[in-house]
Amino acid sequence: MRRLLLSVAIAAIFVGGAVAGRPGAAAGDVSATGAATGVFPAGAQLSGVTLSGSTMGMGVEIHADGTALGQFETELVGTDILGAARTISVEGDVAAGSLNSDGSVTFSGTSTVDLGNGQVQTGVPFTVTATTAGLQLIVGATTLPSQTLGAGTITIQ
Amino acid sequence: MTTDVGPTRPGLRVLRSFALAASVVLTSASVALAAPARGEPQSTGLTPDLTQSVAAVAPAALPLISRNVPAFTNNDCGVANAAQLANDSSYDSQWRSCDVPLTILTAVYLAYDLSSVAPANRSHVLVAWYNDPATLPYDHSYVPVHPCCVGTALDIPSDYTIEGNAAPGGGAYPTTGWVVITSVSGNHFHSRQHLIDFTGYNWLRINVTGSDGSPGASDARMNLDVHNASAGAQDDWIFFGDSITEIGLEHNSMSGAGGSGTWAQLINAANPSFFPAFEDGGIGGAVSQDGVNNINTWLALFAGHYVGLAYGTNDAGFQVTPTDFYNNYVTMVQAVISTGKIPVVPTIPWGCTTTIQQNAPALNQKIADLYAAYPQIIHGPDLWAYFQANQALISSDCVHPTQQGFVALRQQWANAMLANVYNSGTTTPPPTTNSVVTGAGAFTGASGKANFGFKIRQTGTVVSGHFNYSNKTDGVTFDCPVTTLSISGNSATFGSSGGRCTYQVTVQDIAKPGTGKDTFNLTSPVESNGGTLTKGDIAVRTGV
Numbered sequence: 001m002r003r004l005l006l007s008v009a010i011a012a013i014f015v016g017g018a019v020a021g022r023p024g025a026a027a028g029d030v031s032a033t034g035a036a037t038g039v040f041p042a043g044a045q046l047s048g049v050t051l052s053g054s055t056m057g058m059g060v061e062i063h064a065d066g067t068a069l070g071q072f073e074t075e076l077v078g079t080d081i082l083g084a085a086r087t088i089s090v091e092g093d094v095a096a097g098s099l100n101s102d103g104s105v106t107f108s109g110t111s112t113v114d115l116g117n118g119q120v121q122t123g124v125p126f127t128v129t130a131t132t133a134g135l136q137l138i139v140g141a142t143t144l145p146s147q148t149l150g151a152g153t154i155t156i157q
Numbered sequence: 158m159t160t161d162v163g164p165t166r167p168g169l170r171v172l173r174s175f176a177l178a179a180s181v182v183l184t185s186a187s188v189a190l191a192a193p194a195r196g197e198p199q200s201t202g203l204t205p206d207l208t209q210s211v212a213a214v215a216p217a218a219l220p221l222i223s224r225n226v227p228a229f230t231n232n233d234c235g236v237a238n239a240a241q242l243a244n245d246s247s248y249d250s251q252w253r254s255c256d257v258p259l260t261i262l263t264a265v266y267l268a269y270d271l272s273s274v275a276p277a278n279r280s281h282v283l284v285a286w287y288n289d290p291a292t293l294p295y296d297h298s299y300v301p302v303h304p305c306c307v308g309t310a311l312d313i314p315s316d317y318t319i320e321g322n323a324a325p326g327g328g329a330y331p332t333t334g335w336v337v338i339t340s341v342s343g344n345h346f347h348s349r350q351h352l353i354d355f356t357g358y359n360w361l362r363i364n365v366t367g368s369d370g371s372p373g374a375s376d377a378r379m380n381l382d383v384h385n386a387s388a389g390a391q392d393d394w395i396f397f398g399d400s401i402t403e404i405g406l407e408h409n410s411m412s413g414a415g416g417s418g419t420w421a422q423l424i425n426a427a428n429p430s431f432f433p434a435f436e437d438g439g440i441g442g443a444v445s446q447d448g449v450n451n452i453n454t455w456l457a458l459f460a461g462h463y464v465g466l467a468y469g470t471n472d473a474g475f476q477v478t479p480t481d482f483y484n485n486y487v488t489m490v491q492a493v494i495s496t497g498k499i500p501v502v503p504t505i506p507w508g509c510t511t512t513i514q515q516n517a518p519a520l521n522q523k524i525a526d527l528y529a530a531y532p533q534i535i536h537g538p539d540l541w542a543y544f545q546a547n548q549a550l551i552s553s554d555c556v557h558p559t560q561q562g563f564v565a566l567r568q569q570w571a572n573a574m575l576a577n578v579y580n581s582g583t584t585t586p587p588p589t590t591n592s593v594v595t596g597a598g599a600f601t602g603a604s605g606k607a608n609f610g611f612k613i614r615q616t617g618t619v620v621s622g623h624f625n626y627s628n629k630t631d632g633v634t635f636d637c638p639v640t641t642l643s644i645s646g647n648s649a650t651f652g653s654s655g656g657r658c659t660y661q662v663t664v665q666d667i668a669k670p671g672t673g674k675d676t677f678n679l680t681s682p683v684e685s686n687g688g689t690l691t692k693g694d695i696a697v698r699t700g701v
């Protein structure tokens with residue numbers, strides 16, 4: 001079980017609306033900042049936890065050379081197989097990123113994942129693709145279902 | 158100021174001045190008789206040290222730009238309390254409206270034509286109004302831990318807006334075109350300040366629609382200063398303390414006792430490069446626990462940088478233990494530091510009651526311990542040493558200075574800050590290094606659980622960035638640009654002014670990861686919220 005949990009790869013694709021690209025942004029630094037709540041579609045699961053939503057924050061600067069810096073943090077909220085509430089947190093440092101042709105940004109780094117059951121994994125790679133209406137999160141090798149924003153905002157500029 | 162201070166004012170002054178003394182003296186019965194004779198040297202356990210142990214850097218200047226600019230009002234009681242009294246060089250005079258019930262329909266305004274000030278010097282301004290010493294305590298509605306004094310509100314603006322107008326200056330007061338920049342309701346403090354983006358405006362006014370006063374004094378009364386804050390609001394101070402601070406740092410000249418101006422005017426006279434903004438946060442009867450109980454609320458209202466913490470006389474009177482006194486100060490100092498501001502701490506003044514003589518030296522030793530533990534503290538004046546050496550300046554209550562003593566106390570505060578802050582070297586240079594501050598996380602504060610994310614880059618003097626905030630509890634969100642940034646050590650303060658995006662955030666990067674360590678504090682007209690991160694991290698990077 002422990003081995004299984006440690007190998008959990010978390011991913012989520014948060015599908016949002018198309019993001020208008022910032023003219024000229026690709027040629028320079030781009031920032032992605034956000035503070036929001038998210039909503040998972042039915043059936044989203046991670047490590048035996050049925051996910052319903054999340055809260056998250058991001059503060060990232062992406063450079064034209066593909067490097068990036070900043071932080072990403074999310075708390076994924078759900079219930080375990082016994083129906084008990086469970087929160088899984090992902091706290092990541094951002095090291096790389098890019099502005100995509102559709103105006104979204106993708107950034108990645110390594111994270112600490114607290115599975116909410118006493119088990120904490122460190123050094124877990126993660127990737128986020130964010131738009132102003134949602135985001136896509138990949139942690140390790142697991143892709144979570146897409147998530148749209150509830151309250152709050154994501155700003156890409 | 159109007160010369161009409163009201164018939165109750167002299168008596169009120171006596172009450173404020175001596176109620177504290179009574180409470181202290183009464184706890185020790187005939188203590189005054191048992192007190193050592195004046196002139197007998199008493200050890201504080203402290204080596205008088207007006208030299209800052211840690212090199213302080215002088216703040217960027219906050220020049221006063223409203224002095225004698227054209228001032229207008231719609232209510233000055235038939236010129237008796239003219240608008241010009243609010244911005245002349247005398248703080249002994251104030252603009253005051255006639256005593257009418259203030260409502261939206263009977264609003265009174267005080268307006269300044271700032272068009273003669275170069276636009277670059279008024280793009281960002283600090284607006285500070287001072288009702289004191291009409292109203293004596295900083296917060297007349299606050300009842301201290303040991304209630305001692307009756308705080309009476311006289312003509313405090315309780316509901317008002319600060320507004321700008323782009324109409325050309327040099328002529329008549331514009332009756333239209335006013336834009337609300339910030340608004341306040343329910344105020345009960347005798348002074349307030351607002352750091353605002355004034356870009357594009359020529360005129361500034363405070364429009365008062367409500368008063369926190371008392372019978373015969375329920376209108377609006379104030380001096381109002383506008384400072385050029387284009388280099389930030391570093392040279393902005395507030396002094397919290399008891400009645401000794403309350404009286405000693407009032408906005409008046411004390412000319413009747415030989416004084417020559419407010420504390421800021423003393424600083425300006427000695428070093429004309431500076432004219433600090435300052436508020437008097439003294440409340441009669443307060444002990445250090447009162448500071449602890451209120452420090453976060455007070456700091457949320459204060460846009461400036463230096464925070465005086467001057468308690469202890471009443472702690473000595475009420476025999477607060479040195480450990481409790483120290484812990485109270487630690488709480489206050491940490492609160493100040495966590496918001497990116499700088500604490501300033503003097504010693505407890507010498508006095509001749511038995512309780513002060515017996516207890517204050519041990520408390521002053523704790524202040525020495527505090528200096529050692531927190532090198533960020535700017536040393537205030539050594540008021541024990543000063544009044545011990547000048548005992549004739551302590552009044553017959555053995556607690557408060559005489560009127561001349563208060564003049565001397567104010568000068569001691571000026572001397573110490575001139576030595577330890579203003580003349581400490583060069584002024585803060587404009588930022589020349591590049592900095593990046595980023596953060597993302599969550600915390601639970603007084604206003605609920607919130608998430609945030611921000612990125613700010615400073616290249617030379619240019620600051621750009623963005624800030625997002627979402628409070629899950631009350632639904633408040635921010636999606637705002639960042640236009641100002643100041644970094645002090647591992648702390649950063651950023652924000653912007655204007656409309657919905659008027660806010661200031663102070664973060665502290667204590668550890669990595671920041672969970673349980675780093676701090677986040679938001680202040681704004683919409684919401685003030687902050688705390689230690691429950692998730693996430695903050696990174697303050699300089700020289701990048």
